Amino acid sequence: MKDTPQVLTFAVVGHPNEGKSSVVSTLTEDDSVRITPLPGETSVCRSFPVIIDGSEIMRFIDTPGFQSPHATLEWLQANAGPDMLQSFLRHNAGDPRFRGELELFKPLAEGAEIIYVLDASRPLRSFDIAEMEILRMTGIPRMAVINAKEEDDGNVQIWRDELRKHFNAVRVFNAHKATYAQRLALLNSLKSIDQEWESPLAAVIESLEDDWLQRVTQSAWLITRLIGRALRHQVSKSIPPGQEPRDLLENILQEYRDHITALERETHLGIRRLFKHNIFDYRLPEQIVAGDDLFQEKTWRMLGLSPTQVAATGAVAGSGVGLGLDAIAGGSSLGAFALVGGLLGAGGALLGGRRMITYEIKGPRMGPFQYGKPIGDQLFIVGPNRNVRFPFILLDRALIFFANTINWAHARREAVQGSADEPGSFAAHFSDSQSRACNAFFQAARAGDETKIQSLEESMADMLIDVLMALSTQENRHSGL
Ligand SMILES: Nc1nc2c(ncn2[C@@H]2O[C@H](COP(=O)(O)OP(=O)(O)O)[C@@H](O)[C@H]2O)c(=O)[nH]1
Ligand SMILES: [Mg+2]
Structure with missing residues (x-):
């Protein structure tokens, strides 16, 4: 026996x-x-x-x-x-x-x-x-x-x-x-x-499903926190007396972008860890990330959004978001005015005519002068990113990453190639109530309203848990890979 x-x-x-x-x-x-x-x-x-x-x-x-x-x-x-x-x-x-x-x-x-x-x-x-x-x-x-x-x-x-x-x-x-x-x-x-193993197997399957739900919940929170942090992110640098702010612009923008990229990578790696991948190393398609990364209209086209859909995302957000130029010129030196001109020309930072990242220059108003220059440092601030599409880009990228990660069989060991196909946007297919959960959270995060953020991030994470579970159980893999 x-x-x-x-x-x-x-x-x-x-x-x-x-x-x-x-x-x-x-x-x-x-x-x-x-x-x-x-x-x-x-x-x-x-x-x-x-x-x-x-x-x-x-x-x-x-x-x-x-x-x-x-x-x-x-x-x-x-x-x-x-x-x-x-x-x-x-x-x-x-x-x-x-x-x-x-x-x-x-x-x-x-x-x-x-x-x-x-x-x-x-x-x-x-x-x-x-x-x-x-x-x-x-x-x-x-x-x-x-x-x-x-x-x-x-x-x-x-x-x-x-x-x-x-x-x-x-x-x-x-x-x-x-x-x-x-x-x-x-x-x-x-x-x-084997009938004898039926009920122990049912119990095993149940714990596997519970465990999956836990991983999905943790992923939903990782994504929610990523977006919350990215929306609030700011870089500020003091402009040393005598330095042209324009000379600092590229560095500060780079610092801002690097930070957002690092936050995103950290989130994706967290998801990868939750789903037990040590070899699989999926990075979102180069075309999206390379060079212009998150800040380009190209990204949106890559996500498969038509101009109308992009516009719709804006409409849902209930924002005209014509942020226009809100560099605070009031306290700035002549150099800063010149900088504003520079920004207007900086096509890469403009999207559909709207500024994505706000730049501010804060500093002493026409205060006391010493040797013809204002006293005290001026502060050059980049961020937060107020473009309505920005959090949706991060969200879509996270969902694409998630869908590909959970469905990558652990037996598959070849190097991952991001597909040349344009991955579709998930967020563009959200229901009204899903979009509302996103927008409410995004707005609170942008406004830095800590009390609101807490409850809204909870509804955002709950909404995402449903989305991630739906992605987990669909038979067809996402076409991203
Ligand atoms: N394309 C493809 N290759 C597979 C599949 N299963 C196994 N292989 C390949 O077949 C070879 C033997 O697989 P392995 O799992 O080591 O087989 P084992 O000797 O039966 O353990 C390896 O090179 C695998 O990559 C599959 O489903 N698709
Ligand atoms: Mg073997």
Whole structure:
């Protein structure tokens, strides 16, 4: 008789190089699982736990592939019986022909259930049938997972017909493309292979869903805080006597931009960490970030907003936001007037004729003069950014980042290329009440109204939790990658 392990344990078995380790990596969200194009690299079993709140709730065992399926099947047929796996292990210990089987039978003899992984993009061969027959003979509850490496599914039907004869359930699961929703669906269908494990599996799935909701909640807060901080951000520098403010402008703008970029990066890295990615390194498409980054109309076009949609975003915000020029000229020196002229000409800082970032120069009014110059420092202030579109850009970028991160399978190790496609805007499709939650929060943040900010950021985060959950459960991946 088999022992019953303490935690749900699934041994992932199959022929070498079919994607066993990939399935383990994606299901456990563990990008440290070794995946290699060379068959036969794994020679021992390795256990990969799924840990939630510090406890192991489920375990997947990555195994070496079958090595001599025909000879193994023959041996088992000659020695069939309830303890045949144990007998196989005892009788063949040390036999180099059976290195793979001796290792992969261990977890099976200890009570693990079976996930059999096969690549259905290649034709079915006789060793496949031998492997399936071995697994059927064990009588252990088992599911076949079709991991079609190539999109061409010409062979899938032939495979399916054969698999149905040997397995309690058959599912297609692409280990390199599976989304969160597809991972959950696979785990759910494991319930059907063994009634005994149905209720523990249901409990495991529930804790996985709770855990996901927690991560989504934390992501929503990271995004909300990012926008709140970015909206309030200001850089101020004193202008040393005698220095032309114009000479400082580029430096201060750069400092402002660098800070916003750093805030954004920190947020994206936080989301990446929550979803357990150490290798995946998605940066939003270069075209958006390069050079002009967040402050260009181009960004909006990249997000797929038409001029009308952009205008609509402004209208929703209820703001004419014709900020115009609010550099305070009153207290500035002649140099500052010259600067104002400079700003008007600074196309990069202008969007649709409206200023994105406000520049102020504060300083002594026509006060006492010393040697013909005002006494005391003037303060050059850049920010806060009052452009209505600015927080929506940050929000959309965060949502695009989120959608791509949660749906990047942990088995997928190639370098990430931001797509040349223009990712669509999520915010442009918000409902009225979602837009209202955004705008109310954005306005409070801009105004720096701390008491309002607290309650409005809560509704903003709540609204985002819904959005992020909807992104998590949709079957279709976001087209960004
Ligand atoms: N494109 C693609 N490649 C895959 C997929 N699954 C596995 N591979 C590749 O196939 C090779 C073997 O995968 P691995 O998971 O190590 O197989 P294992 O030997 O059965 O553990 C690796 O180069 C993987 O990158 C898949 O779903 N799509
Ligand atoms: Mg492997």
